[in-house]
Amino acid sequence: MTIHIRQNALQGLQFTATANDHDLPIDMPPPQGDGPDPHDFFDTALGACKALTVTLYAQxxxxxxxSIDVDVQRDDAxxxxxxxxxxxxLKxxxxxxxxxxxELLSVAGRCPIHKLMTQTDVQVSTELAAAA
Known part of the structure; x- marks a missing residue:
């Protein structure tokens, strides 16, 4: 799967990510923008995974x-x-x-994104596309 990130305006800080035909806004937090920023999506992935995992398990x-609500609190100090x-x-x-x-709390601690963030050696490479 490929997630595509495109810049909305030349030299601007607003972008749109497209994942599975869904568009997600990406920006900078105030005062530079209106957000959500990439950190927000990282944190959101954890909360969403916990909510989905617990719901599916319970079903x-x-x-x-x-219902389940998840608040993800960030301390990036x-x-x-x-x-x-x-x-x-979790509520x-x-x-x-x-x-x-x-039991549901235990299941939430084993959601795939939690494991990915804490137990997996994530390897990231960055390269340039061929010049047009």
């Missing part, structure tokens, strides 16, 4: 989860030192026992 196991902290807070709605709530 498969017959757990009476009605030490990012320049190599530490980027994310805290996901589960439904007639859930304490045991089911703990």
């Amino acid at each position: 498969r196991k017959g757990i009476p989860l009605l 030490d990012e320049k030192k190599g530490v980027y902290r994310l805290k996901a807070v 589960l709605t439904g007639e859930l026992t304490d045991e089911q709530r703990e």
Whole structure:
């Protein structure tokens, strides 16, 4: 899969990412732009993965989860030192026992993006396309 990022205006800071035929705006945070910025999408990927993973698991196991909201809190104060902290807070709605709530919390900790961010050696290469 390829995600395409295109600049909206020459020399501007607003871009559009296209993934699976869906357009997503990319900008800089205020005062340079209106956001969301690339960090927001990184953090969003974690929260979205947790929400989807928990929902699918609950459906498969017959757990009476009605809805889930996920807040992802970022602490990037030490990012320049190599530490980027994310805290996901789950709000589960439904007639859930304490045991089911703990089970769903455990499942959220094993979502694919969480594993990707914490257990995988992600290798990134950057290259130039051939000149037109």
